[in-house]
Amino acid sequence: MRPRDLLLTFWRATYPSVRWLVGGVFLLGLVVAIVVRLLWPGAKGGHIALLAFEAGVAYLWAFLMPAGLLLARDARQLRIPRLEVVAAAAVGLAALATIGIGAALGRATLGETSAAALTALVLAAGFAFSLLPGPVAMLIGLLPAASDAARRVLPVPTLDDPRSTIWWAVAAAGFGVICAIRWHGLVRLEASQAGRSSAMVMRMRGKNATGHWDGSGAGIRIVDRRRPGWLQPETNLRHIGPAHPVGSLRVALGRGFVPQTLRGLCRRGLTMAGPMLVFIVAMVLIRATRPGASVSWLGLIYALGIPMLAGLAFMLALGLPLVSALTVRQRWSTSQRELAVLGVLPGLGTPDRVRRALLRATLARPVVINLLLAVAGWIVAQRMNLSVIATLALVAAPLLCLLAGVALTLDALGRQPLPGWALGLVSGALTAVVLISTITGLLASQLQQDGPWAGSPVLWSAYLVVALALATVLGWITASGARGMARQPHPFLAHG
Amino acid sequence: MNAQLAPAAVDTTSPLSVAGLRHSYPDGEVLRGVDLALAPGSVLGLIGRNGAGKSTLIRAMLGLLEPAAGEARVFGQPALRMDDQAKARLAYVPQQPEALGWLTATQLLDYVGRFYPGWDARFAGKTLERWKIPPNKLLAKLSPGERQRVDLIRALASQPELLVLDEPAAALDPVARRELLREVALRAGESGTTVLFSTHIVSDLERIASDIAFLHEGKLLLHCAADDTKERFARLWLPAAMSAAAPAAALSRRRHEDGSLSLVVERDERGQWPEASRLTGARVDALGLEDLFVEVAE
Incomplete structure (x- = not known):
């Protein structure tokens, strides 16, 4: 198979809305990086350009590339020859291409090797985000803050420090191993267990289609079905009926409209406050370790x-x-x-x-x-x-x-x-x-x-x-x- | 043979009727001038292949879709402007029972039951138990068959005078399917409930339908009593040499490789098969309901 066809695998394996949204975000990052690089020469412009590009890379690898995993799973389930290998090869080639672009963009500021290592880390972390269970995946989002906090107590180098390269390369390799292990397990997961899988990409996936995983809220019904019982809304049917058309319609509209019991409201508040608490703890750590x-x-x-x-x-x-x-x-x-x-x-x-x-x-x-x-x-x-x-x-x-x-x-x-x-x-x-x-x-x-x-x-x-x-x-x-x-x-x- | 007639006026005495119904989606016309009226107390089986337009027809009949042309009436009222009294007399189970997945079965029945004056809560509770539906599990977490059964309980517990079921047996196992058919037959027989159900399972039709309507490519090809089909329709086979004598009016027409012709024909007003059937070499074969469906739909 030609490299072009391999790279197009993701394009063909996702819904148009998903590929345009995620592809658009990635391209936006790339365009911003190029424009900043052209208009703002020097180290600072170079750093901003690289960070804009890396943000696009993270989004691309968290929301579009996991289509490769879904394709490999389908290929295995449907006993389609070669397709599973093609999907894996497509992911590998896309990773190399992404790292190559990152290296080219960061050549003038960080140097090719450092920029390549940073891009590899970002794409591996983004990919791991989609393959890991939800709560663990959320922690990946806190890594930059954690790294900043760790810098106070550990010899973690800064962005400019040449020693960063080895840190990034080691971290990228670590995420790479996690991705490989998760890929191996998820591809082989029985269809009956897939619904119960806690991996982000499996939880958000459409029932019969590849590519509902785009972070845009598609496939909500599937999420409703797979959400654990304690996270489901507790509907309050007290003021429902012909005399209460507004309340009755809110029940029928679902999601945030549903009137909830006090217990349901408390649970909802807690699930919303949870991530905030994690953020507060992270910020306190950063400050306390200074x-x-x-x-x-x-x-x-x-x-x-x-x-x-x-x-x-x-x-x-x-x-x-x-x-x-x-x-x-x-x-x-x-x-x-x-x-x-x-x-x-x-x-x-x-x-x-x-x-x-x-x-x-x-x-x-x-x-x-x-x-x-x-x-x-x-x-x-x-x-x-x-x-x-x-x-x-x-x-x-x-x-x-x-x-x-x-x-x-x-x-x-x-x-x-x-x-x-x-x-x-x-x-x-x-x-x-x-x-x-x-x-x-x-x-x-x-x-x-x-x-x-x-x-x-x-x-x-x-x-x-x-x-x-x-x-x-x-x-x-x-x-x-x-x-x-x-x-x-x-x-x-x-x-x- | 509704499709061959000029568009009829809407039958205001029928619990459910449509006249001259047309509708299109961006990829083509789905309904091409459908006229249909259900007799009170009848069980009409609407049959047709996948994509024939059955669900669209049902939705238009119930005012859940605004057709491009034509009119639908429910208990004599325009379907799109039904009042609460008319709505309270009808129940509808859609093809995909996926509504309100955030409620449990008990909550759904409690919620819906508050709107129907004749709601039979005892029936709902007992049937839920008899059909072994987990009462406190979210509908979103039930299997498609279980959800379909919850929706059927919802429809039946409202004690409707008009019951409309869109492929109600699609997700049911044979036992549940038989129970459903028994329940529908019971309602029609004892309470005089008028039933419209769409399906492509011919054996279900044979079991309970009093009338059959055959929708094909957006047109109603036939609408008659279920018992009449065997007597009224047959396959006429004409050898190649006689194919020129084939009658113009036929439900379907298929030419074989050897030049011979197979047609599905209908008896005329005098109960006679078309003249071509009396030609030497011509053959008239009786058709079962399934054969008739396959012949016409192919």
Whole structure:
């Protein structure tokens, strides 16, 4: 088989949405690396370029290359000759190609060998992430912080240090061995045991198809099925029935909409707080192991609390409307599942009553939370005496998220939802705008009226233009979705 | 022979009827002018090959899909604008019973039961136990057969006057399939429930259907009483030399390598086979339901 065909194996073994998303992220990393390298000569530019490329490599190897494993498994299960070997060879060749690109990009800064070793480490860690059980895989994400912490007590070299090469090479080899062992085991795993496998790639995989593993939330039903019992939501059916159409619809919408019992809510809170606790422990370790540092706990809480609050606000403001709208979009994509039950369920009332209940069920939380965040943003801006434009950024972000939630939900409930690429574009622009606003929150002290960033009109004007353009687009989507929804004889008609 | 007639007006006395139904997906037309009405108390078996349009037809009949043309009515009301009273009289089991996987079987039945005035909670509980469905296991974690049975319990416990089942036996083992058919026959016989069920398992049709509708490539090729099919339809074989005399009206027409012709023909109003059947050398073979299905669908 020709090398070109081997490399195309991954392209052919994944869904178009997966390969475009993951391939796009990798290419973005590569393009950023090349542009930075060209525009910013010198060591610092070189490092940033290499890090941008390595981020793309990590994503590629965590979410696209595992398709090779799924292909090898299928080949073995279906007794297709040679294909298992082809899949393994494709992974090997892709690894060599990735390392080669990394070496070429890092030649001028780290040197070919060091850059190759770093790329090998990143790709092996990314690949191991998909092959390892969930909790272990999550720890891989903490490796950079752990390495930083270890530097205080162990002779771990820095990025510039030539001794890094051997560290990276050894770590890459270690991950390589882990990947080989996991590959060997997962390929041979019986079909009956595959569902219970804790490997990330197996848990997220579609039932009959290769390539649901893309980190984008596809294959949610499979995750629902394979999630252990203690992680499943505990539905509260207390206020359900014809007298409670909103609650009843929330049960039918599933996922985050489902009203839960107190115990279910506590469990959910704990699962969300878990990763945060790991982060806090890692940060405390970093600070505590700093030589000669006197740890001020108040300072530590402040240093950790502010970014965490900002992160939480970011996730709530952006995540809640987007996830809600995507869930609705998923439910309305087929008339075979929940819509088949809801469409003939008596007691929900007239189509207009159902529409109103549906909008309350889907939009109440994203709207309320974003309104609260907008008020909080305004209060923070007033307390910090921020410039008018920075205040606007802090307040506009949650309002834009609110508008996005309404627009994308109405779009999902309307007749013809936006195509996937348009949805991606809108979500991407929204993420960028909200990210800038979150950073604004984090750098609040720099944005005071007499601060260094307060009077940067070009930057803020660009931000405002993007935000206004986005608001216009979202307004158009809202109007179009509302018209489509109103024209339907009843709201439980699937798309297409 | 509905498909050969001009589009009929919708039958408002029928529990479930459609007229002139057309629908397309991006890859082509799925329904090409379907007229169909179920008689009250009848058990209509909708048969057709995979992709014939059975599920689309059922969804359009129940107002779960807006057809490109034509009209569907449920208990005389437009299917797309049914009120709660009409909905309370019908139950539907879709082909893929994958809805509400985050609930347990007990929770699903509790949830759905609150909406139906005639909900038989005792039947639901007892059948759940009799069919050995784990009551507190999430639906997402049940096998496809178990989920299909939970959905059937959901449908039957609402005591519907109209029961619509889209390939209800697809995921069931032979024992569960027989139990389901017995239950459906019982409902139709004792309570006068009108039943529409789609399938491609001919033996299921023979067991319980009072009427049969055959959907092929988006058209309803025949709709008649199940007992009539053997009497009404037959295979007419004509040798090559006589193939020119073949009747124009035939449900299917197949030419063999030797030039001879096989046609599925129907008796006329006087109960006679087409004239060509009386030619010397022509042969009329009786067709069982499965043979008829295969002849027409091939």
